Amino acid sequence: MNSRQVAILLWLVSATLSFSVFACDSKLRGTGDLGVVVEREQGNLLVVENSTDTVLCRVKGLGDLSHASAVFSRDARFAFIFGRDGGLTKVDLLTGKIVKRVIQGGNSIGGAVSQDGSLIAVSNYVPGGIKVFSSEDLSLVADIVAAYKGSPEGSKTVGLVDAPGNKFIFSLFEGGATWVADFSNGPQPEITKFKAIGKQPYDALISGDGRYYIAGLFGEDGLAMLDLWQQEKGVRRILPDYGRGHEILPVYKMPHLEGWAVAGDLIFLPAIGLHQVLVVDKSSWEQVGRIELKGQPVFAMVQPDSRQVWVNFAYPDNNWIQVIDVHSLKVVKTLDVGKGALHMEFAPRGEKVWISVRDEDRIKVYDTEDYSLLKTLDAHKPSGIFFTNRAAKIGL
Amino acid sequence: MNSRQVAILLWLVSATLSFSVFACDSKLRGTGDLGVVVEREQGNLLVVENSTDTVLCRVKGLGDLSHASAVFSRDARFAFIFGRDGGLTKVDLLTGKIVKRVIQGGNSIGGAVSQDGSLIAVSNYVPGGIKVFSSEDLSLVADIVAAYKGSPEGSKTVGLVDAPGNKFIFSLFEGGATWVADFSNGPQPEITKFKAIGKQPYDALISGDGRYYIAGLFGEDGLAMLDLWQQEKGVRRILPDYGRGHEILPVYKMPHLEGWAVAGDLIFLPAIGLHQVLVVDKSSWEQVGRIELKGQPVFAMVQPDSRQVWVNFAYPDNNWIQVIDVHSLKVVKTLDVGKGALHMEFAPRGEKVWISVRDEDRIKVYDTEDYSLLKTLDAHKPSGIFFTNRAAKIGL
Secondary structure, eight states: OOHHHHHHEEEEEEEEEEEEHTTTTSOOOOOEEEEEEEETTTEEEEEEEETOOOEEEEEEEOOOOOOEEEEEEESOEEEEEOOTSSSSEEEEEEEEEEEEEEEEEEEEEEEETTOOOOOOOEEEEEEESSSEETTTTTOEEEEEEBBTBBBOOOOOEEEEEETTTEEEEEEEEEEEEEEEETTTTTSSOOEEEEOOOOSOEEEEEEEETSOEEEESSSSSSEEEEEEEGGGGGGEEEEEETTTTTTTTOOOGSOOOOGGGGGEEEEEEEEEEESEEEEEEEETTTTEEHHHHHHHOOOEEEETTTSSSEEEEEEESSSEEEEEETTTTEEEEEEEOSOOOEEEEEEEESSEEEEEEEETTEEEEETTTTTTOOOOOOOEEEEEEEEEEGGGSTTTO | OOOOHHHHHHHHHHHHHHHHTTTTTTOOOOTEEEEEEEEEETTTEEEEEEEEEEEEEOOOOOOOOTTTTEEEOSOOOOOEEEOOOOOOOEETTTTEEEEEEEEEEEEEEEEOOOOOOOOEEEEEEEEEEEEEEEEETEEEEEEEOBBBBTTTTOOOOEEEEETTEEEEEEEETTTTTTEEEEEETTSEEEEEOOOOOOOOOOEEETTTTEEOOOEEEEESSSSSEEGGGGGGGGGEEEEEEEETTOOOOOGSOOOOGGEEEEEEEEEHHHHHHSEEEEEETTTTTEEEEEEEESEEEEEEEEEESSSSSEEEETTTTTEEEEETTTTTTTEEEEOOSSSSSSEEOOOSSSEEEEEGGGGGGGEEEEETTEEEEEEEOOOOOEEEEGGGGGSSSSOO
């Protein structure tokens, strides 16, 4: 073999290595600026990068991704995708490959990753309860039946989040309870149960510091709040008028509580059935304002610097995005981004925001300071957008 | 060449590629759980990983690393190290190699990375002013002379931080001013100057949301605070009694303000010359408490969940670490970690803390919930510890 042949062989080997190892990206790279976009109808995922605002590759075969959500591994390399069909899929963002996929239930509704990154929990409608998996190989670690009085087979679970101390917190829809499962001593959790928190909790959020867990109630007005720094005080009712009031609205109108924005002392929450966002003071849990908007808000999301809250809306107003200034509590910008503006995700330090515009098959990237359109990316019916900096955040 | 020879050649090529590309780590990996530890006396850096609490490799040749600090690229792959000798070094955490090193000044005191990740700013004692570099290749983008009345050559600069809107904020030690340099419109910054903020600002911090910039004053008591949401109100004086009072203490006793802890509404700041941490309410800027401790505090650092504040101390009490419960404002734990406990860094979601113990040539990793010692790592005279999740944070 002459030197030219050796050179060609080296090139071939190197090209092959690049292809097999870096199918998604073709080079060694940091993972702090990666993310995923859910292409809901086709069951695909786009691996994206928010430094240059580009799509890196498409990962196929993730099943039913309606309402799919994602969490990330501690090292920001792997995404764990929770599908509606009970599928839990571990995806390698560097190679663009599915590492492992399990069907863990019949109908699931989101999940969480433990503080130490070792556990992935999934909340289930069918058969109900919570299943907990190793983040390493998705092997089953714990299966928690959400049994309640009169129903040993258990309840649907909702509002599953992680909390400091390797805890998972969730609520029982039929059971009307909030449970705290503490995994800090290994795979057998110590479970603390708060009963009779209210009728039919349907979703929940945890504040960014992991202190307050707040469940929304479908069966009655008001919210059920647990202060994790003072668990001995139990769950108490806040904002007694929050809810559907006398009108019974269909369930799909209930805004998801993960769409609430906590900005300093203030919480911004979508009013139910009204064209308003309510402003609540976190130190008193009293409502201190309401802001008139163009439609029924779905998500109210706060920028990483807490300066502005971005709101999207339910049909038929889902082409609008409105921006609220947290200091003045006024709407400072109204954007027509296109029909089906479903989700927003901020760059890690907030200089721009990605918005999925489903009906245009596009992601649009806006500057958060001057609201200019920075870039447009192709995506098939995009919904959820999730960036890897979530790996370092509590409750996301 | 027969098939055995080809196989050997392939193995050699593959081994060579592995060695040259992955000298630090030898495999494709996520960068969200990486970090660096400064080995101050030898001018070395350890590349570390906080999922398994291990040292990955040592990077040599970074010059004088006294008081060295680090920021990270947007993708969490590269560290930018600010040395005392004016050296600015870009290190690739995946390969463990120095990508680029420039001597940008004669004596520098820390730096910052812009919100969008494109710019690295360095604060200089000699010759003073601020230099701003491209994060890509460390080419000079801007050179800001901190001129003030009577001194066209300019002032030493201190308290340099990044802020939302691609801004850098810093203060002029001799000039008694705070400047806001806005790079949102390109490499020629728009500079807003706040004069006569107080005598000899010596350090500063910015709150985690990027709203409040607070400079400590060496030449007089009190602190100078700028509310970036209301710049038109200018700099105002807060905590008028904070400082050295009537006693003139040597400068090395002044605690660094980056060691302040903001936990919800409360700020914990080391009292100067006293065995106390002061507690200040951020909504009123009034002191609401003081906590007695075992020594003169240096750093008061809040856990990512804001539940506890960890404090280390000046000589001769630098073997102690005390932990304050934010809810009760009481000391809940006193640890003897060994002599020369210089720096602390929390795991991204706060389940453990790394502490550099200089005189024992060790890093010790503690559980933040039960305070147990989880692991001990060898390091030569370690000082600063910086994890890559800082890449996604404002002001760090």
